[in-house]
Amino acid sequence: MSGASPAPPAPEGLLTVTGQPIPLLGVHYAVTLHGLSVTATVSQRFRNAEPQPVEALLLFPLPEEAAIHGLTVRLGDRTLRGEIAEREEAFQQYDEALAGGHGAFLLDQERPNLFQLSVGSLLPGQEATVETRLTWTARPEGRGVRLLLPTSLSPRYTPAHATAEERAEIDRITPEYASRVPYGLTLELQAEFASPLRSVESPSHPLRVELAGQGARLSFSQGEVALDRDVVVRFELAEPYQPGLLAGSYQGRDYLLLQLFPELTPVGSKRAPRDVTFVVDCSGSMRGDSIDQARRAVELCLRSLDEGDRFQILAFGSTFRTLFPTSLVFGQQTLEQAVSAVRRLDADLGGTEILAPLQQLTRQAREGRHDVLVLTDGEVSNEAEVLALAGRGRGRCRFFSFGIGAGASEHLVRGLARNSGGEAEFIYPGERIEPKVLRQFARLDTPRIETAEVDWGIRGAEQSPTHLPPVFDRDALLVTARLPRGEQLPAGHIVTLVTKTPTGEQRFTAPVQRLADAEPLALLWARLRLRELEEAPEALGRRGSNQRRSKAPTEPPAVALAKEFQLMCQQTSFLAVEERDAAAQHPDAPVLRKVPLLPTAGWHGHGSVLAARLAAFAPPPSVAMSLCAPQPCPPPCCAPPSPRAPAPQLRKSRAAGTGTAAPGGLFGRVRSFFAEAGPDRLGEMDLAAPAPGWAASQEAPTASPPPGADTPWYLELLLLARADGSFPLADLLARQAGVPLAALQRRAGTMLAIAGADPAAVLATALALALLRSEAAAAEPVWQLAAAKAEAWLQRQGVQAPDGGEPVAWVLASLPSWRQDP
Amino acid sequence: MEGRLSIGELADLAGISRRTVRYYVQRELLPPPLGLGRGRHYDQSHLQALQRLLGLQQQGLSLEEIARHRDAPPPAPDPAGEAPPAEAGEPPGPPPAPEAPLAGEPYRRLRLLPGVELHLRPELHALSPEQLARLIAFVRSLLSQPR
Numbered sequence: 001m002s003g004a005s006p007a008p009p010a011p012e013g014l015l016t017v018t019g020q021p022i023p024l025l026g027v028h029y030a031v032t033l034h035g036l037s038v039t040a041t042v043s044q045r046f047r048n049a050e051p052q053p054v055e056a057l058l059l060f061p062l063p064e065e066a067a068i069h070g071l072t073v074r075l076g077d078r079t080l081r082g083e084i085a086e087r088e089e090a091f092q093q094y095d096e097a098l099a100g101g102h103g104a105f106l107l108d109q110e111r112p113n114l115f116q117l118s119v120g121s122l123l124p125g126q127e128a129t130v131e132t133r134l135t136w137t138a139r140p141e142g143r144g145v146r147l148l149l150p151t152s153l154s155p156r157y158t159p160a161h162a163t164a165e166e167r168a169e170i171d172r173i174t175p176e177y178a179s180r181v182p183y184g185l186t187l188e189l190q191a192e193f194a195s196p197l198r199s200v201e202s203p204s205h206p207l208r209v210e211l212a213g214q215g216a217r218l219s220f221s222q223g224e225v226a227l228d229r230d231v232v233v234r235f236e237l238a239e240p241y242q243p244g245l246l247a248g249s250y251q252g253r254d255y256l257l258l259q260l261f262p263e264l265t266p267v268g269s270k271r272a273p274r275d276v277t278f279v280v281d282c283s284g285s286m287r288g289d290s291i292d293q294a295r296r297a298v299e300l301c302l303r304s305l306d307e308g309d310r311f312q313i314l315a316f317g318s319t320f321r322t323l324f325p326t327s328l329v330f331g332q333q334t335l336e337q338a339v340s341a342v343r344r345l346d347a348d349l350g351g352t353e354i355l356a357p358l359q360q361l362t363r364q365a366r367e368g369r370h371d372v373l374v375l376t377d378g379e380v381s382n383e384a385e386v387l388a389l390a391g392r393g394r395g396r397c398r399f400f401s402f403g404i405g406a407g408a409s410e411h412l413v414r415g416l417a418r419n420s421g422g423e424a425e426f427i428y429p430g431e432r433i434e435p436k437v438l439r440q441f442a443r444l445d446t447p448r449i450e451t452a453e454v455d456w457g458i459r460g461a462e463q464s465p466t467h468l469p470p471v472f473d474r475d476a477l478l479v480t481a482r483l484p485r486g487e488q489l490p491a492g493h494i495v496t497l498v499t500k501t502p503t504g505e506q507r508f509t510a511p512v513q514r515l516a517d518a519e520p521l522a523l524l525w526a527r528l529r530l531r532e533l534e535e536a537p538e539a540l541g542r543r544g545s546n547q548r549r550s551k552a553p554t555e556p557p558a559v560a561l562a563k564e565f566q567l568m569c570q571q572t573s574f575l576a577v578e579e580r581d582a583a584a585q586h587p588d589a590p591v592l593r594k595v596p597l598l599p600t601a602g603w604h605g606h607g608s609v610l611a612a613r614l615a616a617f618a619p620p621p622s623v624a625m626s627l628c629a630p631q632p633c634p635p636p637c638c639a640p641p642s643p644r645a646p647a648p649q650l651r652k653s654r655a656a657g658t659g660t661a662a663p664g665g666l667f668g669r670v671r672s673f674f675a676e677a678g679p680d681r682l683g684e685m686d687l688a689a690p691a692p693g694w695a696a697s698q699e700a701p702t703a704s705p706p707p708g709a710d711t712p713w714y715l716e717l718l719l720l721a722r723a724d725g726s727f728p729l730a731d732l733l734a735r736q737a738g739v740p741l742a743a744l745q746r747r748a749g750t751m752l753a754i755a756g757a758d759p760a761a762v763l764a765t766a767l768a769l770a771l772l773r774s775e776a777a778a779a780e781p782v783w784q785l786a787a788a789k790a791e792a793w794l795q796r797q798g799v800q801a802p803d804g805g806e807p808v809a810w811v812l813a814s815l816p817s818w819r820q821d822p
Numbered sequence: 823m824e825g826r827l828s829i830g831e832l833a834d835l836a837g838i839s840r841r842t843v844r845y846y847v848q849r850e851l852l853p854p855p856l857g858l859g860r861g862r863h864y865d866q867s868h869l870q871a872l873q874r875l876l877g878l879q880q881q882g883l884s885l886e887e888i889a890r891h892r893d894a895p896p897p898a899p900d901p902a903g904e905a906p907p908a909e910a911g912e913p914p915g916p917p918p919a920p921e922a923p924l925a926g927e928p929y930r931r932l933r934l935l936p937g938v939e940l941h942l943r944p945e946l947h948a949l950s951p952e953q954l955a956r957l958i959a960f961v962r963s964l965l966s967q968p969r
Binding site for chain 2 (some may be wrong): 055057088090091095096099100108163164165167168169171548589591592
């Protein structure tokens with residue numbers, strides 16, 4: 001992995017608003033994705049351009065599930081290796097090193113996804129590159145994987161009841177913001193999969209993609225981008241992930257990682273009515289792209305409910321209110337009432353007091369099946385309290401959370417779901433909301449599992465996490481284990497997941513694959529174990545950085561484990577000290593330089609990833625497109641130049657107060673054209689050097705206008721569905737079927753309906769099902785809930801086709817002749 | 823030495839982390855420690871300045887605003903490390919500058935253990951940091967004993 005960041009040196013004299021030079025030159029992310037296993041090195045390059053020593057403080061995010069296992073500092077030709085120490089000890093050594101005239105580097109975990117790097121006493125002219133190594137497991141998503149590299153910290157909301165001490169601690173870990181900064185982000189991403197790749201796309205950045213075998217090498221098209229939005233990359237694979245048991249030896253112990261995608265058998269045909277509350281964050285930070293996405297997501301969920309389900313909507317900000325006096329029973333009238341209320345929701349409720357509404361919900365929830373869908377950008381400073389609450393309500397209230405926007409807090413959003421037995425999804429501006437929302441919704445109906453256990457087949461296997469996370473139909477289940485010393489996994493060994501539901505038992509097994517390098521497995525095992533130790537109820541009293549934790553007489557288990565694996569946690573820090581002899585010491589104490597950050601794009605209506613994208617695509621998409629061109633092309637074609645060199649037209653928009661700090665094309669979805677062409681063209685194209693004129697000739701593969709503008713026909717169709725599941729006979733159906741509406745209305749009369757059924761609705765519903773199955777088969781996960789409702793409605797009508805058969809089959813068979821002879 | 827506080831003792835008495843004490847010193851919201859190298863220490867004037875700072879934060883002031891109202895600085899640290907206890911009565915702590923109407927001094931709220939807080943105004947009882955530390959240690963040991 002390359003050490004020094006390739007970012008060019010900062011222009012001399014670029015200052016913050018307070019007139020201080022910024023000591024950070026650039027950030028570089030080097031990432032390797034191997035299947036689902038991610039290893040990364042984040043390099044931050046500092047330089048002191050002042051005539052006096054400085055102490056630079058940098059707050060930055062890392063993936064909340066990552067094991068942070070290494071810190072290296074490069075000072076010219078010297079290399080320092082950081083060591084893990086107990087948090088307070090590490091600080092004391094850092095403080096003493098600086099007081100003694102030495103250099104020191106301290107990395108603290110302030111929250112599981114928020115880190116502070118203290119670069120102590122950089123001498124005048126001195127440069128230092130700090131490299132942090134981490135590893136984690138990416139989340140599979142359908143037939144692919146989504147990689148999230150957090151880069152942006154949105155301002156956090158501090159609850160009004162916070163004490164002075166809590167405020168003091170929060171202030172210390174609150175970033176300062178600037179509209180321009182002299183540093184940017186570069187990326188080097190190597191991905192390799194067991195399956196051929198179908199496509200690579202990024203809703204966050206234009207990427208340059210080079211195919212290599214069954215993988216790809218990625219970097220930003222512009223070379224360097226602004227750190228004002230998280231990096232999201234989605235890889236779509238030709239074949240789905242397969243279950244597997246990875247095994248390997250690390251420091252004399254065998255570690256195992258079980259990956260399963262269990263298909264759970266449905267329990268009976270009749271499911272219990274749902275009881276769902278939608279909790280929508282309407283705080284000021286949601287202004288902009290985020291509230292739009294939240295409204296759409298709730299409306300889609302509402303339309304997926306069944307008659308007889310109960311629902312309520314709760315909006316919160318500084319205060320909270322429910323939209324209806326009591327929860328409503330779903331039906332056509334309540335659907336219309338709710339949709340109109342949801343469309344009026346706005347981000348106008350002030351602060352983000354998320355604890356109070358969730359407290360009320362968990363208090364009121366009865367034992368059993370109450371599901372809460374939470375939509376938030378998750379920027380609060382009292383995450384620990386919120387997550388503890390979710391854990392206490394487990395068994396009564398499951399939280400299914402959506403992290404919305406370009407910088408949602410992974411820790412809050414994932415933690416809510418993890419602690420309550422739900423699941424989390426993230427919606428980036430411009431990402432398709434529907435599949436994520438509907439995937440969440442389908443989880444609500446996963447057969448209720450009474451017990452789920454992994455049988456490792458070896459005595460003394462230490463499973464991590466000890467308690468299995470919830471198992472949802474076809475979702476990934478990842479569990480690790482460490483075998484006792486001396487035990488090895490025998491060849492042909494079988495590990496089994498056993499799930500018990502009211503209707504019986506299911507077993508899932510996976511073939512063993514032995515790995516040469518088991519370090520990532522060992523680190524993952526230890527990271528999961530650490531989280532359990534830290535999130536145990538007795539540990540939650542000692543909160544992150546809120547208090548100075550007095551040292552216990554015996555070392556807490558989390559600290560011992562973290563030291564053994566050299567891992568960061570709440571109670572440990574990385575420290576590296578640069579010893580300086582008297583001649584190298586500077587007489588002056590270092591002055592503080594807190595590195596300012598760019599605000600997250602879209603935060604508080606601060607710019608908009610989507611609006612900027614529209615601007616970027618002002619010319620017709622077919623002309624404006626550029627796919628992974630080797631050279632960066634000027635805005636608005638593709639985008640964001642680092643704010644260090646804003647394009648002239650963007651400067652103008654900023655002057656008008658409408659631009660973002662890091663505007664530009666903001667949008668970049670890079671969809672490889674082979675995705676459009678189909679898997680058979682895989683490997684034939686070199687994306688880094690597209691054929692001349694290719695991009696312009698394609699049907700907008702990179703252009704992704706905002707949701708709504710290019711909504712696929714089947715989604716528009718779903719938005720027509722009535723509460724009972726039926727469809728009205730509408731233009732859209734006629735257009736899609738290729739038959740005039742009047743002709744369809746005539747045909748409706750020929751269907752043999754029994755008393756009471758509306759022939760037009762019967763034909764429309766049968767036609768909708770026929771079209772979905774024949775022309776939108778690939779999108780089945782998106783429409784399956786609506787289709788199930790429609791089928792149930794048709795059955796209730798007891799309708800027969802004129803040929804005596806099933807109406808959908810009849811419509812499907814008749815369509816070609818209707819088209820020829822309307 | 824009487825009244826001499828390590829960074830850890832100062833942090834514990836104020837109920838904040840040592841990192842935050844260092845951060846305030848670096849931001850020039852608190853005077854730097856006395857002495858040099860390993861002999862660095864704090865005293866009661868630091869504690870008073872810190873309590874005043876936390877009081878202002880409790881009132882909702884940002885650190886920038888507090889820095890702007892710093893023109894009413896706490897008494898200069900006593901080189902002997904023996905700052906006199908604050909006088910009882912109002913206004914407590916350093917007299918606020920006339921143009922700084924924000925310098926109120928609410929009760930101090932100390933977290934002793936999870937779920938246990940102590941609310942007090944140490945200056946009204948002329949409590950020295952050592953007495954306060956003994957009080958805190960006493961309550962902690964009392965509540966930590968197995969019952």
